[in-house]
Amino acid sequence: MRQRFSSKLFIGAIVPLVLLAGCSQADDQSANDAAPMSESYESAAIEAEAAADSVALFETNDDSASSPIPNLSDVAINLPKLAYVYDFSWRLAGDDIGKLQRRHADLCDQQGPASCQIMGMSKNGEVGDEVTGELQLAVATRHARAFGALLEKEATETGAEQISANIQAEEMSKAIVDTEARLEARIALRDRLQEVLRTRKGSVGELVKAERGVAQVNEEIDQARGWLNEMKGRIAYSRVNIRYETGAIVSNDFLAPIQAAIGSVGSILGFIIAGLMLLAVILLPIGGIAWAGRAAKRRFGKVSVAPLADG
Incomplete structure (x- = not known):
């Protein structure tokens, strides 16, 4: 309403001025110039309306500029709630597994309990045999990817292969x-039941129920709250599972069969020696018994018989 009123006021003020200018021009010109004067009046009226429209547009833009800009935090954005699990595996020498495992654990401790916590740590096997290790961490989701890069850096410096x-x-x-x-439904039900108990409305049996x-x-309610806290915890903290294992680190496919054959030589020799020991355990007692039997036969096999005397 204010904009329309100001526009009409502007038109009402400018049109008489245009008319006065037209009348002053009519006194100086002849009667034959009546048609051009009418055309100039019409053009002046059009310009006045255009000027009024521009003023209204300016006022409209000014009002819109003064209006507050909506805050993005007030806009409801439904983002998916995701629980992430990161799994990493590295292969390295058996005597280096414990070192890398401790370096990764120390890296977690350096982040602080609010960003990283150790959930589990284990190592199986002895140096020289097949050694495996595991490390379970809970890392803040906002730092999980950056922390994975730090784990990879530590492993690379140790010489591990991912x-x-x-x-x-x-x-x-x-x-x-x-x-x-x-949870909300159970809380409402509990409130209604507590209201019944508070007002003591009902029979004794109903109050007991x-x-x-x-x-x-x-x-x-406690169970639902526990589930809810667990799910929110899984969203806030990502699970990071790290596995370590031994094995030959091969950089050239041509050398892979050769290194595998060299690694299996010890196992083959071990099987051969174990077989010979087993045969020795079985054959030695049998050979001893056979040798003892032959010796006894040579010694007691020939019995001398004395000749009978003549009567």
Whole structure:
């Protein structure tokens, strides 16, 4: 309304001025110039309306410029709630597994408990045999990818070869929404049951059932809150699983069969020696018994018989 009123006021003020200018020009010109004067009046009116429109447009733009800009934080953005799991595997010499495992654990401790926590750590096997190790970490999701790069840097400096690197994500939005709805419903039911107990409305049997219902609903509420906290924790902290194992680090495919054959020589010799020892354990007692039998036969086999005397 204010804009329309100002526009009309502008037109009402400028049109009389244009008319006065036209009248002053009519006194100086002849009667034959009546048609040009009419045309100049029409053009002046058009210009006045255009000027009024421009003023209205300026006022409109000025009002829009003074309006506050919407804050993006007020806009509801439904982002998926994801729980990430990172899996890394490295291959290196058996005597270096413990060193790399400790370096990765120290790297986690350096980040602080708010960013990284050790969930588990194990190592199996002795140096010279097949050695394996595992390290489970809980890393803040916002730092998980950067922390994975730090793990890779430490492993590369140790001379380890990365076998695998996998990232998996689980959608938790629906589970969280369902659990929150279930929690709200149970809380409302508990409040109604507590209201019944507070007002003492109902028979003794109904009050006893209400007390039992409150206890059961409280248990379900605690369980739902536990599930909800667990899911939110999985979203806030990603699980990082690291595995270490021994094996030949091969940089050339041509040398792979040769190194495999050299590595199997010791196993083959071990099997041969074990077989010979087994045969010795079996054959030595049998050979001893056979040798003892032949010796006894040579010694006692020939019995001398004396000749009978003549009567």
